[in-house]
Each structure stands twice: as C-alpha cells, then as structure tokens.
Amino acid sequence: MTAKSVIAPYKIRLPQNIYFGAGSLDNLAVEAKRMQVRKALIVTDQGVFKSGLVQPVQEILSKASVSVDVFSEAEPEPTLAGLAAAAKKLSLNKYDVLIGLGGGSSIDTAKGLSVLLAFGGDEQDYIGTDKIPAPGIKLIAIPTTAGTGSEVTNVAIFSDTEKELKVGMISDNLLAKVALVDPVLTYGCPRGVTAASGIDALVHGIECYTSNKSNSFTDSVAIRAMRLISGSLKTAVNNGSDKDARSAMAEGALLAGIAFGNSSVAAVHALAYPLGARFHVSHGNANGLLLPHVMKCNVPAAPNKYADIAQILGERTDGLTTHEAAGAGINAVKTLIRDIGIPSRLSDLNIPEEALEGMAVATMDVTRLLANNPRTLTLDDVRGIWRDAW
Template identity: 45%
Template sequence: MSFSKLVFTPLSYVGWGSLEQLVPEVQNYQPNKILVVTDPLLVKMGIVEQVTSPLEGSGYEITLYTEVVPEPPLQTSEKLVSFTREGQFDMVIGIGGGSALDLAKLAAVLAVHEGEVADYLHLSGTKKIDKRGLPKILIPTTSGTGSEVTNISVLSLETTKDVISHDYLLADVAIVDPKLTISVPPKVTAATGVDALTHAIEAYVSVHASPVTDGLSLQAIRLIGRSLQMAVHNGEDKQARIDMSNGSYLAGLAFFNAGVAGVHALAYPLGGQFHLSHGESNAVLLPYVLAYIRRSCPKRMVDILEALGGTAFSLSTEEASYICVETLRNLIDEVGIPSKLADFNIPEAALDGLTRDAAKQKRLLARSPLLLSEEDIRIIYQAAFEGV
C-alpha cells in the first residue's frame, strides 16, 4: 500500500473580497500587540493601509516592520527576528510577496526560539524548530510563491539560497485576495506568474506527485496558462488576476505536498550569485530543464501541454512533449522574460561554480523524474547560457 502525507494550511480564505475576513480572524486570537511585516513599497502604495485600517480603533497595538527587501538576505531575517523577540508581540501578520511572507512566518516562529536564524538553515544549520511560535496570518500581494500555504522560508546567502522548513512555519490563516494584486507591475506579474507555473509543473512531474497533488497542479497550470498573458498586459483585468491568484494558491499547495525539483535546484544559485529574482531564475531555466528531462516523463508532458491549452491530437508522445517545451518557451518569451542566461549578463565562466552549488541541492534533485548528475546540470546550464 502506498500513501501520501498531505499537509494543508489550517484555514484559508481565497477570492475577491476575502480580505474582509481579516478582522474576525484577528479577533479569534484576541491579541494585544500585533507585528505587521511588510515591505516599504507596499506602505507607500497604500496597500498596507488598505489591509490594516479595519483593525484600527479596536484596541490592538499595531507595529509596522517595513525593512523587508526582495529575496531577503539572511542578515535581514536576523534583524527582524531580534526585533520580534524584543517586542513581545502576540501575533504576526505578513503582507506582501513571498519575501515579506517568508520573513513574517520565520519571525513568528523564531520569536520563541533561541539562537541565530542561521542555526536553523536546512543545509548548514544545527538547531531544530520545536515550538509553534506566535499565531500568524499571511496575506499575499503577488500571485507567485504560494508562501501563504507552504512551510518554508527562503533566504539568500552569499552564493546561493537556502531554506528553513518546518510545519510550524505554516500560516494559521491565509487570506488570498486577488484585489491586492491589481497593482503588481507587468515585470513582477510575469516573473511571479511563471514562478507559480513552475511550482505546478515541477510538482506534476515530481516523483512524489500523487492523484491529489496532480489535481491541484493541473488546475493551476490551466488557470495560469489561460490568464498569465492577460494579467501581464492588462493588470486591471479582474478575471485574469483572480485566475492567477487561484493558480498560485493551488500551485503552492501542490508543490508543498509534492515538492519542486531540478528547476529550483538550478535556480537557487542563480538567485544567490547574480540576484535574479526567484521568478526570473525559474523562468529562464524552466524550458531547458524540461527539455532535458522530458523523455523521463513523456505522458506527464502531454498532460501539461493540454492543460496549457495545446493539443496532442495526432502527435506522438515524443512530438507532444517537445511541443510542450516550445509552448512554455513561447509563453515565457511573450511575457517579456529573457530566454537565456547570457541575457542576464551571467558570464560563461560562472557556469562551473553554479553547477557545484546546484549539485548540493540534493533534496530538490531527488524529486526529479530524471536524476540529474553534476554533469547533467552543467549541460543544462550551458544550454540555458547559449539559448539552445
């Protein structure tokens, strides 16, 4: 008998207007001091005010922490965790993209732990999370990472990225209101949208995929496939934003339970060393990794093609899986993301070092339907560098 362990965020509100559920959910926890973790741009744009103003006048002491930066480095998380420990808060609300949400959940949990954040890193840490921490409500403002439903926080290190993961990092409540994503600019919409698509595709071809995660992944691919371009080119399109929001939420649930694999293993060093956003690193690598592994999961590639709106009718599986990769290449190109590493000014001389770092991501690589050796990884980076 084989079975899957499936973990879902305890409670989610998903859909246009779901933000209204924030006040009753906060009331359930009866906090006195609430820490809101967000980034300065969202404060400037009035998005934070939109979220927190209904909480004002109810007697809560609300503290804004606005020092979140994109792709947060370890040092940023260390500062926030010290601030949270000193502040004696009893609830954390994260508002923002994956960068703010990852830091908010980490602060909520490490507030009740000792030591440095670095002590808890997956690859190099020595300490284990063993306490639930403060209650946390996560409110995404991008449609991408799925951080609101995953148990990981991603941090940028000097030459790569690493994660801290534990089920206590899961949100107590996730509120996913697409209204908050209307203002996301086209470039960020494209990168975050392809990030979500990558989550869904990697979860679908993962060796840990199950019928439950397959349903989540395929529906995510359908929604993102039909609405990504519209969301990028006409950000005011309500239906496109709703689809992207549902798609990234579903993709988050899918990849949290089935895992991501080769694309992420190769993307982490790119983000760490060359500061590409997480979405861009995934987007530039996705077609090359899939082109390399497609023959190990041909039927799944056909399903992905069909979920993207393509047809495999009258094609052999080999042809259809090739067309699946080309369809993705065209989609990524159409939303304006450069198609090769050279376009991001990454020198060819960096490929050996990137390969060594990617090969260390053994947990991610183990989920790939084709086990990627260091030699395979080098070949994929070369192809992505040249654009072939």
Template identity: 40%
Template structure:
C-alpha cells in the first residue's frame, strides 16, 4: 500500500463548492441556491465600479422577484486592503445577514470570503493570514464572477494588500472555499477589452503554473491542460469582440477549470514575483503576472521540457510534430505573442517601475514561500533578483 515516499501530488484532497452552476443565464438560479443554503437574508457584496452598471440592478431584481429581502455593501475597491474587510463584516453582523453573495472579479470575491469569516465576530483578520489559520467557518457564500480570470469562485484563497508591508498575502483555507458558484458567461459580455485581456492572462497563467506545480496530480493536470486549450482558443476573440458569446463561454469555462486546478496544485513563482508589483506599485494582477512570465518560465524550463511540451500541445496544433525541446520553447514564445496581440505589457520597464526597485522586490518575493514551494525548480533570492533584472 502507499508509503511516505511518493511525489507530492500522489496524495491530494479536493475542496470545491458543493454546487457549481455554469451556463448563459444561470444567474436566474440565485434565489434557489440561497434557499438551498438555508438562508433568508443575504448581503450582496459588489465593487464600486460594478455597482454603477446594470449587474447589481439585475441581481437585486432577481432576488426581489423571489421575495428574498437583502442588503447591499458596495464599498469594495480593486486589490483591497485587508483592513477594509471589517466594515462589511460589521454590517452583516449588525443587520443579521445569514449569507454573503460576492459579485465581481477576484478582488470582490476574495473580499467576500474574508468578510464572511469575520462576520460572526471574535477574530482578528491579521491572525488569519497564511495557510490553515482559520479556526471555524463563517457565513455561507455564493460567488458570481463577472470576469474570467481569478478562479476565486472555486478556490480556497483570498488575496489582500497590506499597507505596511507593500506586499500581497493570502488567507488560504478550505473553510473559505465558497459554498456555491454561479458561472454565467453572459455577465462577462460587457467587460472592457483591457480588463478581459488582463484577467484572461491571469487565468492562463493559473493553468500553466498549476500544471507545472510540484503539487500537481492527475486530476489537476487534466483540468490545467483543458483550461489552457479553452483559453488559448478564445482569449484573443473575447478581447477583440466582447459580445462573442462563444468566446466568452470558453473563457468562463477555462477560467473555472484553471481555478479548480490551482485550488489543488497551487500557483508558483510567477505569482510570487508578481505580488510585489501589485503590493507596492498597484499594477493589475494579470499584467504583473505577464511581465514576470517569460523569465520565470525560462528558469523553470531546465529539466521540465516534457511538461512544457505538453502545455504547448494544448496551445496550438502547430506543435504536433515538434520535438519536445522545440515545443517547450514554443509554449513560452506563444504566450508572450498572445499577450502582445491583446495589448498586455510584457516588460517590467514599460510599467514605469524603476530598476532601483528590483532588490526590494526580490526581498519581498523571496518571502512568498507558500507559492515558491510549488515551483518546479527552487529559486533563491539571488536568482529571483536576476529574473527581475531580465524582466526589466
């Protein structure tokens, strides 16, 4: 029987929401899911930008027409500070809300996960940062993503900015995995091209990093490769024509699969090196990942060309008859070409970050051990600094 000497991915557990609903128009099913979870008085959480669009009005209409009274908290800003969660948790506690519905991109869904844990009271959010630090479940949550990127609707991760430390850090626990997710691709149709491109690159990088993670397993690898194929076949179309319903469906599915894959296998050094860019310079998450991608991947290539070649074969038919080493290189070039075609910056200097910031960023990134420990090749601070210099 199994001993203790296997690869990291030989033993795994897989927490995902108990109900994942996918398809155009499925946001209509929200009232039924609220009731399935035994709730009567949900709090809807939404970001400042999105609450000005028709999405909030339409979700409120769906709840109202089923007689579900509810509250709204709309003070969520992109890449939120960890301290900002308290006000939403207090509102839920004071109002007697018994469920939270997070509508938006990764920032809003992550915020909702943390607010739901804090709502019953008695916890300090700073004690929850890291892996498995949450002592009990909070209010149940339903996530409704409006981007195809973060995978937060199915993941056990909530990322926040910390004003003192200029880095981003995660709260990670199966106790914040949402109870239900409604992935309705129609909600992404109005997303501007720039946000579609940025969040789409994030989803693609989730798929690639989870596939290469040393904690990958046969189930996560299957989801990662399927995610790569879905996103590779649709991201450019979704950016160029946001109303392309087929492309939007493919992106929603790819992002969902990538989220499930990294819920098991994690993300790795691209995310670790990208976080200081977000924490200190407020670079959008997908762009931060994209500028670090090429040079982290070139570092990871050593000893891993067979896996890179499998990625390449999910990206493009052109690689069918290529030797593995050529296909492996192709996978990196192909992703950089895609990023350029959809207008995502691929070099650090083009983001206005001074070269003098590199040693500080290397210091911060080397502390992201939760992510670096998944990377297929270990890297020390000196190597991290070299990668930043190449990326600059």
C-alpha cells in the first residue's frame, strides 16, 4: 500500500449512530424513543412500497407509539421539480423525523424534504455547498439497496430538468441522525438494481481512494470497502439469496459511503451526471460504464494507487511494473462490469455520437468533483474519455 511519511490532518463527518447487520432495523424503536419521535414520515418510492418493505418499518414505529405517514412517490432519479411538488404537498404536516427508506433516490428526497419542510423557500436556494443554514427536520436513513452511501453522506443529488444538469445540496446539515443498514432489506433487491447500485459503491471506493482529498482514515475504510464489494458483487447479482454476499455488499457500500463522504468522488461521477441528466441512464449504470475509461486516463497521475487497487480487487501483481499492475486493475473492473451485466459502451445505450461534445462541455462544469480528480482534466482529456466509452 502507498505509505505517507506524515499523516495529514483530516475531518470526519458521520451520522450520530450507525447500525449495521442483519436485524439492525429493530433498533429503529430504540432510536425513535431516544429521539422522542411522535410523528414520522416515511419517504420511499413505488418499488420499495410494492416490495412490502414499508410495512415492517411502520410496525416498529407503531409499537413505539409513533404516528406514521407514508410518502411513496420519490422519483427514481429525483428532480428538483418533483422535490418542490412533494414539499408543497406535505407542507401542512408537522413531522419530528423523516425516514428515508430505499435507494439513494428515496434518501436524497428525504434529505431535500428535511430542508424544504423546515425552512421553506425555493429548492434552488439550497443548491451548492454550505447553503443550508441549520439542520432541518431530523433524518433517519434506511437503505434497501447496497450502493448509494447516502445514509452516511452530507450530499443530496437532484436533476435540474430545465438545465439538463445534476445538482447537489452539500452541507453537514444534511447528515442523517441515524443510519440503519440492515442487509435483510436488500435480500429482495432485483438483479439489475443490485448490479447498478453495487457498481456505484465500487466506484465510490475507487474514486475516494484516488481522490485528491483522500486521507489516512478514508483510505483505510475504502480499502475494506473495495475488498468486500469486489469479493461479493458478482455473487449478490447472480444469486440474490446468498446472505453472505448480501451482507458483504451492504457493509461494503456503507464503508464506501463513509469513505467518499469524507474525501470525495471525482471524474467518474462528474461524467455520469450529464449522462444521467440528458439520457436518463441510471446513476449506477452510468458510473459503471465510465469507470474503466476514467481509470485509464487517471493512471499516469496516481500510478501507485491504481496499482494498489489491482491488489485490493484480488489481482496478482507479482512481477508486474506499477503501470502493468494498474492495467490489471482496470481489466478486473472491465471483467466485473461484464459479468454483472452493466452496459459497457455508450453506443449500446443508443447515445448518439453527436451528443459526446455537449456532454464533454457539460462535464467540465462539474468543477466541484473534477477538482478532486487525481489528474487535472482538460476539455480534450474529457472528450477522449467520452470517445473511449462510446
């Protein structure tokens, strides 16, 4: 592993309490009591609602004498317009706690609502870094996919459909009070969602390990996350009833979330945003497709770290040069992506070649994430990555 002679200072932000493990959902009762919750709103989407995962959460809360409302219309890749409409619909109710139950979309919608229901105003007021004046309504985050990490991060991402952009609210005031990560909730996660959310988690691990903001704490957490994810994702996708694989994926995604929430993601996410905003490619599929192409471009800027990644992903690197080892890591990622059914070319998604230039220009606007990329990317570099991925 890459060693640093002087340990650089860092800051770690986390929810107050994080529970992990099969059955950890039951701790919701203890937390509801500790937080003196009387009225809660569960924020979820139609997929989770129909899968029956809302009912056990409602039952735990009801037994703890909490009155519960359910908002089950969180959008798959949530939009600012949808968030504003939801806030308007819910504005007359007073909730002590919002419970984000689902994938990143549901948890991010809950984060956005925690701000809009507490402070009102226009949703655009809170876009950007440190635009949220104080903690909003308290949040409990309960992921039902292994991927997002949103349960432990200070970020919520939305599509601005008018501008065809993905935008973020970034503030420590968005951190959940409590994260409950129960692998049992992921047992029924469909194959395609398992693959897309799982590869997103691997991208979180790889991007934060190589980010300019990486530090001693996030490196160690990211290494454990990448090991868990690379060792279990294929099994979780191909045999969803494998409890060990589901558990490893849930912990891997949680740890990757803790790591990137305290360093950052970088160019893969910067490129994925215009692909998601313009062509509605899911966040996970976009990240997975772009990952090896960004890695290839980045290797010259951080060869040792990319060589580390090859080892972490289980590749044999004995006798290889640093650059050869880094290449082995990229090949391992390509194999994994193919094995779990993530699309590997933009042309397979019917993205027209003429769209590449616009997406390259739009990528350069995601300065918040590009600043953390180990290689300083020029517009020509970004054009090259898009072409490589097409």
